[in-house]
Amino acid sequence: xxVVSQHPSWVICKSGTSVKIECRSLDFQATTMFWYRQFPKQxxxxxxxxxxxxKATYEQGVEKDKFLINHASLTLSTLTVTSAHPxxxxxxxxxxxxxxxxxxxxxxxxxVL
Amino acid sequence: GNSVTQMEGPVTLSEEAFLTIxxxxxxxxxxxxxxxxxxxxxxxxxxxxxxxxDDKGSNKGFEATYRKETTSxxxxxxxxxxxxxxxxxxxxxxxxxxTIFGAGTRxxxxx
Numbered sequence: 001x002x003v004v005s006q007h008p009s010w011v012i013c014k015s016g017t018s019v020k021i022e023c024r025s026l027d028f029q030a031t032t033m034f035w036y037r038q039f040p041k042q043x044x045x046x047x048x049x050x051x052x053x054x055k056a057t058y059e060q061g062v063e064k065d066k067f068l069i070n071h072a073s074l075t076l077s078t079l080t081v082t083s084a085h086p087x088x089x090x091x092x093x094x095x096x097x098x099x100x101x102x103x104x105x106x107x108x109x110x111x112v113l
Numbered sequence: 114g115n116s117v118t119q120m121e122g123p124v125t126l127s128e129e130a131f132l133t134i135x136x137x138x139x140x141x142x143x144x145x146x147x148x149x150x151x152x153x154x155x156x157x158x159x160x161x162x163x164x165x166x167d168d169k170g171s172n173k174g175f176e177a178t179y180r181k182e183t184t185s186x187x188x189x190x191x192x193x194x195x196x197x198x199x200x201x202x203x204x205x206x207x208x209x210x211x212t213i214f215g216a217g218t219r220x221x222x223x224x
Contacts, residue, residue, distance in 0.1 A: 043214045093156055102212055106156035
């Protein structure tokens, strides 16, 4: 299966700052990547679908101006949490795969103080 | 819309016990079904999958059969180990390639 990496694996930031999370598909050219958020002891919730060369598609209730997604190449998508607040603290996970099977990155844990 | 319902945890078992984690789904069409496992502090790993009715997915001693008549995909293992302690997520993926996850079931296996 595809190998997916995320960077950083964890980040701590002050409230009001912006944080960029990278998702790389190491051996698979992904025209589509997915971003999920997982709160402690909860399931994964799809935030948005990242489309290479075009705008991301956001799920209902996800603020597109707060969670900026850029899918600049077939192997890289970035999620920027702008003006982060403590309630944005979560585990952010990306995935790739264009058939029935998705491959997930190891996740990025964000803590906003 | 599509949804996945799985049994609430936590589930606590002794080593070598039989495991069943129930999962049912609601979907239009013919989704693919998955079980993912998440070990403490790690991301999700695909455990097994089934893409059509009556398919059986299996891996590492775990099995699940795609039952369209009961819209179920229950996870089973005949003899659990301490190392199986993790959170297990049932999921479906529809033709639009969105993955819908169940709430997750935490499994504790005691030595």
